Structures are given as structure tokens and as C-alpha cells.
Amino acid sequence: MTALAGRVAAAVRPRRRRSREAAVGAALVVVVLVLVVASLGLGQFRLTPGEVLRALAGDGLGHVVVVQWRLPRALAAVVLGFGLAVSGALFQTVTRNPLASPDVVGLAHGAFTGVLVALVLGAGSWTVLTASAVAGGLAAALAVWLLASGGAVGGLRLVVVGIGVSALLASVNTWLLLQVELDVAMFASAWGAGSLNGVTAVQALPAGVLVAVLVLGALALARSLRQLDLGDDVAAATGVRVARVRAVALVLGVLLVCVATAVVGPVAFVALVSPHVARRLARTPHQPLLLSGAVGSLLLLASDVVAQHLLPVPLPAGVVTVSLGGAYLVHLVAREVRRR
Amino acid sequence: MPVRSSEAAAPSSPGADRGRRRRAPLLVVLLAGLAALGAAVVLSLAVGAKPLAPAVVLDALAGRGGADAQYVMGLRLPRTAAAVLAGAALAVAGALVQALTRNPLADPGLLGVNAGAAFAVALGVALLGLHDPWSVLWLALAGALVLSTAVVVVGGVGSAGGAGRGSRGGDPLRLVLAGVALGAALSGITTGLVLSDPDAFDAMRSWHAGSVLGRGWDVLGPALPFVVAGLVVAAVCARGLDALSLGDDLARSQGVRVAPLRLAVVAAVTLLAGAATAVAGPLVFVGLVAPRVARWLVGPALGRLLPTCLLLGPVLVLLSDVLGRVVITPAEVPVGVVIGVVGAPLLIAVVRRSTR
Numbered sequence A: 001m002t003a004l005a006g007r008v009a010a011a012v013r014p015r016r017r018r019s020r021e022a023a024v025g026a027a028l029v030v031v032v033l034v035l036v037v038a039s040l041g042l043g044q045f046r047l048t049p050g051e052v053l054r055a056l057a058g059d060g061l062g063h064v065v066v067v068q069w070r071l072p073r074a075l076a077a078v079v080l081g082f083g084l085a086v087s088g089a090l091f092q093t094v095t096r097n098p099l100a101s102p103d104v105v106g107l108a109h110g111a112f113t114g115v116l117v118a119l120v121l122g123a124g125s126w127t128v129l130t131a132s133a134v135a136g137g138l139a140a141a142l143a144v145w146l147l148a149s150g151g152a153v154g155g156l157r158l159v160v161v162g163i164g165v166s167a168l169l170a171s172v173n174t175w176l177l178l179q180v181e182l183d184v185a186m187f188a189s190a191w192g193a194g195s196l197n198g199v200t201a202v203q204a205l206p207a208g209v210l211v212a213v214l215v216l217g218a219l220a221l222a223r224s225l226r227q228l229d230l231g232d233d234v235a236a237a238t239g240v241r242v243a244r245v246r247a248v249a250l251v252l253g254v255l256l257v258c259v260a261t262a263v264v265g266p267v268a269f270v271a272l273v274s275p276h277v278a279r280r281l282a283r284t285p286h287q288p289l290l291l292s293g294a295v296g297s298l299l300l301l302a303s304d305v306v307a308q309h310l311l312p313v314p315l316p317a318g319v320v321t322v323s324l325g326g327a328y329l330v331h332l333v334a335r336e337v338r339r340r
Numbered sequence B: 001m002p003v004r005s006s007e008a009a010a011p012s013s014p015g016a017d018r019g020r021r022r023r024a025p026l027l028v029v030l031l032a033g034l035a036a037l038g039a040a041v042v043l044s045l046a047v048g049a050k051p052l053a054p055a056v057v058l059d060a061l062a063g064r065g066g067a068d069a070q071y072v073m074g075l076r077l078p079r080t081a082a083a084v085l086a087g088a089a090l091a092v093a094g095a096l097v098q099a100l101t102r103n104p105l106a107d108p109g110l111l112g113v114n115a116g117a118a119f120a121v122a123l124g125v126a127l128l129g130l131h132d133p134w135s136v137l138w139l140a141l142a143g144a145l146v147l148s149t150a151v152v153v154v155g156g157v158g159s160a161g162g163a164g165r166g167s168r169g170g171d172p173l174r175l176v177l178a179g180v181a182l183g184a185a186l187s188g189i190t191t192g193l194v195l196s197d198p199d200a201f202d203a204m205r206s207w208h209a210g211s212v213l214g215r216g217w218d219v220l221g222p223a224l225p226f227v228v229a230g231l232v233v234a235a236v237c238a239r240g241l242d243a244l245s246l247g248d249d250l251a252r253s254q255g256v257r258v259a260p261l262r263l264a265v266v267a268a269v270t271l272l273a274g275a276a277t278a279v280a281g282p283l284v285f286v287g288l289v290a291p292r293v294a295r296w297l298v299g300p301a302l303g304r305l306l307p308t309c310l311l312l313g314p315v316l317v318l319l320s321d322v323l324g325r326v327v328i329t330p331a332e333v334p335v336g337v338v339i340g341v342v343g344a345p346l347l348i349a350v351v352r353r354s355t356r
Helices: A001-014 A016-039 A048-057 A058-095 A105-122 A125-150 A154-181 A182-193 A201-228 A232-237 A242-264 A269-281 A288-310 A315-340 B026-046 B053-059 B069-102 B114-126 B135-157 B172-195 B198-209 B217-244 B248-253 B258-282 B284-297 B302-327 B335-354
Strands: none
Touching: A001 A201, A001 A232, A001 A269, A001 B053, A016 A048, A016 A058, A016 A269, A016 A288, A048 A058, A048 B026, A058 B198, A105 A154, A105 A182, A125 A154, A125 A242, A125 B135, A125 B217, A154 A182, A154 A269, A154 B335, A182 A315, A182 B172, A182 B198, A182 B248, A201 A242, A232 A242, A242 A315, A269 A288, A269 A315, A269 B172, A288 A315, A315 B135, A315 B172, B026 B053, B026 B069, B026 B172, B026 B284, B026 B302, B053 B069, B053 B172, B069 B172, B069 B217, B069 B258, B069 B284, B069 B302, B114 B135, B114 B172, B114 B198, B135 B172, B135 B217, B135 B258, B172 B198, B172 B258, B198 B335, B217 B248, B217 B258, B217 B302, B284 B335
């Protein structure tokens, strides 16, 4: 009831809300750009922001380091963080579950299973691991889809089946981790946390193009998704094809996660937490897609900077993502409690 | 206005819980559950790397018998007791969390209990080199209790709150958000910790699998009071929680004090899930599947649901543990792994039957 009242109130003041959304978005873009420049200067070979900008403009001194080594990694963090967060917003809207993330359909666990199986079978090359990850993730999503068929698309049944399949895969993963040597298990776990180590332009560019295409697809659905927020009947009455919009949104979400997983492994929590942060920053009742994306970019990039440069031991970015995202979510919840 | 709570479904529970199906009488379900539990206990005592006849098991329990009796009493009985304790505690905790959050898919893990326990255990292994079951028990319990307290503080359950949007006495969704957030932040740190310490990683990968192997009375004794306390609080809260499923305002009109009730329920969940995790490691699935199956059998009213969970949880864990012993004899599959693999199809089958 109160949620509905909030929605109505928000609809009454659309202009103020939009201007706030735009302001928050602009601020996020600025922060991300500043962070990109800062991250390009960090590392063994330190550069001031001015030197970074000159290198980007083609100045010889740091050109190779900045443009060929560090830029692909930073841009990959920005693009993939964006994609993961949009995917999370799609899933939360479609399932109407604020705790839903793409992992509802078992993607991350499936990807990890794929990698572990490849490792147990003795594979080691990056290409094979990536291929098995994507295959595992898609197989899990497909299994969930098939097992959930017959219920409403994106409804309760999908979530329950997703939880079931995820739990099954998590158990299998735990078991597989116990079957391999300690060093292999640790390598697998580091991969399973999600890391941007070794990302080059070869992976970053195609991933960027794919994410852009998929996000544009999601934006085309944005209006229909907002209608879905008002309930299926209202949405259907205003001419939204509910089942189709849901299915397309979920497929887009799954593909976005697959792109990210192929490049950096299953990075946890970006998809789950970014839409929440975006919604609270902009004070919108629905899941703002682009804003969520911007928050996701910031979260993954900041996590990678922390993971690379600010810790006593270099850790996978995904480890930091979870901690940072979780800490920020704690702060948001606590602040809201105090405000009331 | 007395409401027959078995007819009153929580708004979020699926159609199957609306009492349209004729439920089996509670007594029949409980008797069947008891029989199943007895059979599972006997199986757990008889089956393993060294199979024993049920007669030998009964002899041993009666205090007769020789070397085999030693085997039963010394190894399999504590292990069986650990499985019963963990299963019962987790199933009841799951039912409580689902009622509290009005979410039939909630699981004690949502309140961060597992994450808190795992963090404390990892910390103990990495910094202090504590591996023995007894230390792990207390570390896990302490971690669960501390994190749960933090979740309550952050989620604002304890505060009476302003007259905000239904937030008096804590909003269940915010509680879960706080649990997920704190749990995630902590699990990130745990992962970082174990990835930088091979020794801790090795200890944690087996703890994570969940196991009742080698859990002796020295571990079960300290855990039992926590479980009993949790069960007592759960029994006291059952009626109030039923009223709460109709919404805060209706519950208040029936004289339920919402904020203290929520606090008590969180405390019960922490005691139960914390003790279970401390004994057997994180057996994530039990708290979701057992209440789900129980609700399908006897409906959502907690007076019927909790006793059913008390029997179903141990059956699930015991049978999984027995299965784990025979699948790849003479080696064993940890019980947590088996539960995941057995519980998932069970959950999916139930949900496929109950939602159309």
C-alpha cells in the first residue's frame, strides 16, 4: 500500500524527479571519469593526472603503459560494471524481488561449475576456462528456464527454481573444490571471485560493443518495465505485452551477465547492489536503468583500483566489490532507519 | 475477531498455502514424521563404511554387545545426534525467518548468520591457527551472534521508530537488506582472508562443505542449550507471528507488541541457526526446504508448522548424511553437499506442484 502511495506521489512530481535523476547521473559520470584518470596513473609506473591526459592525447612518454596496458582494464571495469548493474535492474524489475540478481537463474554458480570441471579435467588455458564458464552459466540458466516453464515468466516459480538450481550447483562446486589440489583450488576460487587481471583490448573492445547493444535493447523496454511496476493488470491494460516484455528483459539480463563473466569471471554483488544505490540516490520508486549502470561502473572500477593498489596483498576485484557494495548498502539502510 | 490462522495465508505465500488443499490432520503428519525420524536414526547408526544389522545397533543402544557397540556408541551416535540437532534447529529457524519476513523463500542465511560464523572461523584459523572442533564451535557461535546483533541494529528492528511508512518496529525487508549487506561485506573480507592464506583456505573449504563427521559430545554439549533456548523462544512467539502475517496493524489490534516480537524472533533464529552452523558448518538449504515441504503438508500456521519442521529437518539431514556415506564408499561426501544435491529437486518438485 505504502509503496503504491510512493509511486503515485512520484508520478505527481515527475519533473523534480527527473532533474534529480539527471543531476545524480551527471555527478556519477564525473566521478567515474576522475577515477579512470586516477587509475591510469596508479601502479609500478606512477603518473600524475596531467601526464595521464598527455599520454592519452598521444604523448610518447607514458603512452604504451597508459593506452595499451591500463586503459583496456579501466574501460573494461566501466563497461562491464555498467552491464552487470543494468542486468540487475532488469531482474529486480521483472521478478519484483529487490534481492533478485541475475544469479537468480544460477548464472554465476553455473559459470564457476564450468571452470571447476575444466580445471578438474586438467584444462588451463584462458580461452578454455572462459568458454567453459560461459557454457556453464548458460546451461544453468537454460535448466532453470526449462524447469520453471509452465509458471508465469519471471514469477515466483522462476525464483524458487533458480534458488534450487543455484544451491545444487553451489554444492557441486564445494565438492569439486575439495577434489583438486590446494593450489588449483585457490586459483579457481580467485577466478570465481571475479578479477580483471590480464584483461586486454582484445577482450575489452568486443565486450564493450556487446554491452552497448544489449543496454540499448534494455532501454527500449524501459517504458514497458515501468508499467510492469504498477502490476500486470494495469500494464496489460495500457497495452504492454507482459509475458513478452518479461521474457525479453530476462534474456537481455542473462546475456549481459554472460559478457561480463566471459571477461572477468563471476563478479558478485554489482548487479544486486547497484540498482538499490541508484534508486536511493535518485529517490525514484522504479529501477532507473542508466543510473544503475553508472553506479555499477563506479563500483567495479573503484573495487579494481582498491584491489590492485590499496591492499597489502593484491586480491581479485570481486572480493572488494562484495565488501564495498555491502558496506555501502549497510550505510544506506542504517541512514534510512535513522532518518525515520 | 478470532481468525483461523490456518485459513489466513500470508500475503506473499503462494496459492498452495491458502488452505484450498485438504491438509492431512496434524497428528497423522507428526506420527508419520516421528516414524520417519526413528527409521532415519536407525539407518544413520547402521549404515556406513562398516554396515551393521539393525539388531546389532539396538543391542549396542541397550548397552550390550562388543566391538561393534563401541563403533555405534563412539562414532555414529554423536554424529547422528549432531545431524538431528542441526536439522531441527535449521528447519525451525527457517520457518521463523519465512514468517517474519513474510517471504516463503527466506532462509536463515539471509540474516547473515552463516557469513558471521564463516568470518569468525576463518579469522580464528588464519590468525590464531585454531582448527579443533571445540574452538570452531565457539568461534562460529560468537560470529553468528555478533553479526546478528549488528543486523538488528542496522535494520532498526529494536527501535520503536517514528510513525513512518509502516516502519514502526522494523520493516522486515529492511532487516533482510541489512542482513544481506552485512553478510556480503563480511564474506568479501572472508574470501580475501582465505585467498591470502593457503592454510586458512584449506580449512575453510572443508568447513564450507558442511559435515557432521567427527562431531563429538564435546561439541554437542555446549551447542544444545542454545538450541533449546531458541526453540523455547520460537514456541512463545508462534502465535504472535501468526497474527503478524496479517500485517502489522491487524497484529497490533490483536494486542501483539510488534517490535519486541520481531526482536525475539531474530534472537531465536540466531540461536538456532548459529548453533546449527557451529556444529555442522553452513548447511544452507535445510532452512529453506524443510519449512517449504512442511508448509505443503500442514499449511502455514506456525502452531502446526514448527513441530512438523522439528521432525522434517532432522530427517532431511540424516538421510542426506547416510546417502553421503554410501555414494562413494569408502570415502564420504560431506552432508552439506548431499543436501544441496538432494534438496534442490525436492524444492523444485514442491514448487512445481504448488504453483501453476
